[in-house]
Amino acid sequence: MEKEDILSNGRKIIQDPDCFMYGIDAVLLSHFVAKEVHKGDKVIDLGTGNGIIPLLLADKSENLSITGLEIQSRLCDMAGRSLVLNGLEDKIKIINGDLRKVSELFPKHSFNVVISNPPYMPLTVGRQNEKDQKALARHEILANLKDICSAADYLLHSHGRFFMIHRPSRLAEIICCLKEYKLEAKRLRLILPFEGEEPNLLLIEARKDAGSGLKNEAPLIIRKRNKAGDLSYTEEVLKIYSEL
Amino acid sequence: MEKEDILSNGRKIIQDPDCFMYGIDAVLLSHFVAKEVHKGDKVIDLGTGNGIIPLLLADKSENLSITGLEIQSRLCDMAGRSLVLNGLEDKIKIINGDLRKVSELFPKHSFNVVISNPPYMPLTVGRQNEKDQKALARHEILANLKDICSAADYLLHSHGRFFMIHRPSRLAEIICCLKEYKLEAKRLRLILPFEGEEPNLLLIEARKDAGSGLKNEAPLIIRKRNKAGDLSYTEEVLKIYSEL
Numbered sequence: 001m002e003k004e005d006i007l008s009n010g011r012k013i014i015q016d017p018d019c020f021m022y023g024i025d026a027v028l029l030s031h032f033v034a035k036e037v038h039k040g041d042k043v044i045d046l047g048t049g050n051g052i053i054p055l056l057l058a059d060k061s062e063n064l065s066i067t068g069l070e071i072q073s074r075l076c077d078m079a080g081r082s083l084v085l086n087g088l089e090d091k092i093k094i095i096n097g098d099l100r101k102v103s104e105l106f107p108k109h110s111f112n113v114v115i116s117n118p119p120y121m122p123l124t125v126g127r128q129n130e131k132d133q134k135a136l137a138r139h140e141i142l143a144n145l146k147d148i149c150s151a152a153d154y155l156l157h158s159h160g161r162f163f164m165i166h167r168p169s170r171l172a173e174i175i176c177c178l179k180e181y182k183l184e185a186k187r188l189r190l191i192l193p194f195e196g197e198e199p200n201l202l203l204i205e206a207r208k209d210a211g212s213g214l215k216n217e218a219p220l221i222i223r224k225r226n227k228a229g230d231l232s233y234t235e236e237v238l239k240i241y242s243e244l
Numbered sequence: 245m246e247k248e249d250i251l252s253n254g255r256k257i258i259q260d261p262d263c264f265m266y267g268i269d270a271v272l273l274s275h276f277v278a279k280e281v282h283k284g285d286k287v288i289d290l291g292t293g294n295g296i297i298p299l300l301l302a303d304k305s306e307n308l309s310i311t312g313l314e315i316q317s318r319l320c321d322m323a324g325r326s327l328v329l330n331g332l333e334d335k336i337k338i339i340n341g342d343l344r345k346v347s348e349l350f351p352k353h354s355f356n357v358v359i360s361n362p363p364y365m366p367l368t369v370g371r372q373n374e375k376d377q378k379a380l381a382r383h384e385i386l387a388n389l390k391d392i393c394s395a396a397d398y399l400l401h402s403h404g405r406f407f408m409i410h411r412p413s414r415l416a417e418i419i420c421c422l423k424e425y426k427l428e429a430k431r432l433r434l435i436l437p438f439e440g441e442e443p444n445l446l447l448i449e450a451r452k453d454a455g456s457g458l459k460n461e462a463p464l465i466i467r468k469r470n471k472a473g474d475l476s477y478t479e480e481v482l483k484i485y486s487e488l
Contacts, residue, residue: 168460172429175419185416190434190460199460216412216434216443219463 002078004085008244011055012085014078019133022052024222024237025201028191029117029165030056031240032203036161037061037113044069044106046099046116046151049137051079053115054092056244066092067111069099071142072133099143102151109157118148120167145170145177153181153208162206168199184210189217195224246322248329252488255299256329258322263377266296268466268481269445272435273361273409274300275484276447280357280405281305287357288313288350290343290395293381295323297359298336300488310336311355313343315386316377343387346395353401362392364411389414389421397425397452406450412443428454433461439468 002016015021030053037043039062045053048068057066070076076096083089097105121139136142145166152162162183166174168190175185183206190199199219224234233241246260259265274297281287283306289297292312301310314320320340327333341349365383380386389410396406406427410418412434419429427450434443443463468478477485 168432169457171432171460172419172423172458173456175416176423179416179420188415190463192462195439196462198462212417213413214416216415218436218440218442219434 007052007055008241009056009059011058011088012082013050013052013055014082014085015050016078019072020050020075020078020137022050025165026052026117027056027241027244028201028203028220029053029115029163031244032165032189032205033057033113033115033163034060034244036163036205037064039063041065041113042111043067043113043115044111044155046114046148047071047118047137047143048079048094049075049117051082051092051094053117054079054094055082055086055088058086058088058091064091067106068092068094069097069102069105070094071096071098072136074133099151100147102154106155108154109160111155112157112160114152114155114160114162116148116152116162116164118143118145118164118166120170145173146180149177149181149183152183152206156183156208158209160208162208164204164206166202166204168202171202174204178204178206183208184212185214186210187215187217190219192219192221193223195221251296251299252485253300253303255302255332256326257294257296257299258326258329259294260322263316264294264319264322264381266294269409270296270361271300271485271488272445272447272464273297273359273407275488276409276433276449277301277357277359277407278304278488280407280449281308283307285309285357286355287311287359288355288399290358290360290392291315291362291381291387292323292338293319293361295326295336295338297361298323298338299326299330299332302330302332302335308335311350312336312338313341313346313349314338315340315342316380318377343395344391346398350399352398353404355399356401356404358396358399358404358406360392360396360406360408362387362389362408362410364414389417390424393421393425393427396427396450400427400452402453404452406452408448408450410446410448412446415446418448422448422450426453427451428456429458430454431459431461434463436463436465437467439465 044067048070054066054068079094123140187205189203191201288311298310298312323338431449433447435445
């Protein structure tokens, strides 16, 4: 059943627990991108779901033009209605289409920022159901890493920037796949569920046609346990939510 | 002026502040490797300096055969004398040679473990002096990343393991260069000087001819400030020193 939620930036979003609810991943990725969008940027979010990332970024700079591309028509419909709720139809466009066919949808090199919160898990034969909307967001059923890097390469002009959140277990694949598509990894941040634990997410920024040299940021720690033993977000995560 | 130091494992090492003193990097790399060497392994350390890594690993498993390759004859001489001091001439061989010419020195695929604590800094034209022994250890004057990966590829048999410490700024280059030489990055650990700071070192393990999938370990934090405001190593670093 659909419901309307309010984001930390005051914008409203339509969600549905049965098919798509945005998670902390979208928030962390939006924050990672937010300082890097500038006046007049043309931004595209590949696999935008219910439009969470465009909605979080809409107010981050002047004259942004943001496109959300989503293959599932049900999610496009939700995202489109969220735009109307927020009066953002001029700033954000939602397009129902397949990121494997960007060349049929957009002119080459027509964006300077590409964002993606893609499915993290490789396709294991016979395990996933193409009709399962949640599985489509988690597994590489309709688009894999190569499809996403290829789309980013097609869409970005030279020195355009690509931002993605993904699993650390796929870091080597990600870096090499980016390079294959002339996208050089320039900034990396590992995300740890707790201090002293292994990272379970990573944020990465790549730049098209750039030289080598990767800035590794201090790892981001999501949760801490307070003196009473209760779990809470760290100061930095609270700050990320408050700044969006 | 040369001096004789005692390592945490009780072994003795000859050092010289004017040309080569081992650092924490060699200790961290040896510890990263130590649990991964097994009975009978044939190990080679590319650019062994004064032989610190072979000396730290000598007692880590039975029947290890360790080779230290070093281009500077002065350092080979020091390393050779350290072997005699420790009675390790049967277990460790020091060879004075160029890692760019491993094919003239060793049979192909004759090792199952390759280790390197290489020069971290790319060569910037005209800045470094080939006669400066310290510069040779820091800058890619006599061997670069590609030379090292190429040597590891030549020396390792299939599924052999390669271990290296390096700078995080070069992570993307490292991962792609490894892949170019059929070495798949399998384990990564970022090293932070302090909690909450950017990493300044990384430990990486690659396996020859392996499939993708990278284990990211919890970052290692080197120093903390105690309540009195003094700096000290963290518990984990003290444990690393005590275990070697």
